[in-house]
Amino acid sequence: MSNNEQPIRRAEDIHGFFRTGIVRGVGNWSETHVSSSSSGGGGYVHNGTGHISAPRVTVSSTNTEVMRFFLEYADDDEDEVTIKGGGFAAREGQRVTVVRIGSRPGWGYNVAYHNHNMGSTFAPDNRLEWPLTKRPSRKMMLFAPIIGAILGAVVMLDLWWFFALGAFGWALYAYSQKNGEYRRLKAAVRQRVDELVAEAKAEHGRTRGANESEAA
Secondary structure (H helix, E strand, C coil), X not given: CCCCCCCECCHHHCEEEEEEEEEEEXXXXXXXXXXXXXXXXXXXXECCEEEEECCEEEEEEEEEEEEEEEXXXXXXXXXXXXXXXXXXXXXXXXXXXEEEEECCCCCCEEEEEEECCCCEEECCHHHHCCCECCCCCCHHHHHHHHHHHHHHHHHCHHHHHHHHHHHHHHHHHHHHHHHHHHHHHHHHHHHHHHHHHHHHHHHHHHHHHXXXXXXX
């Protein structure tokens, strides 16, 4: 998210729109990411004798599917679309709608795609989270009891556990409230995406009907 864009914090801040275009220049490939880690190793040497063991190195790789194409719109404008991780398919000449959600009108993240020729919609949960404020952290539940125990030990040593338990209960309640708000906000984004996809389908149906009438 750019510095000029604010995350969505309330359902009232959800703004969305869609654009439908023709797919051009489809490309598919895989990206490979290699990572390594080491563990163990070491030893000792004393008076010219000792034992040294080499570290154990583990190498792993992951492959990510990448799809890129251009959406050509009726007004001679076009957008480049890149989708990583698979889950969506399109080929040259098909009509695809991209749904965008953001915190202000006329701008947004590409959170969903609909292929009108195939009748398939791609709107994974992780994309719905892109425009939102950060997911609540559980760290509060870890640190609150520690702080409570320290405070209890300073104020009343015999009841340190009571302060720790109370702090944990407060942190759990606060996290539950924030997490509930986040889930409701995400559900509101999902609902708005579904509404926009439905509008795009209806618009596509009208366009196809008009084209068929002209052809007849």
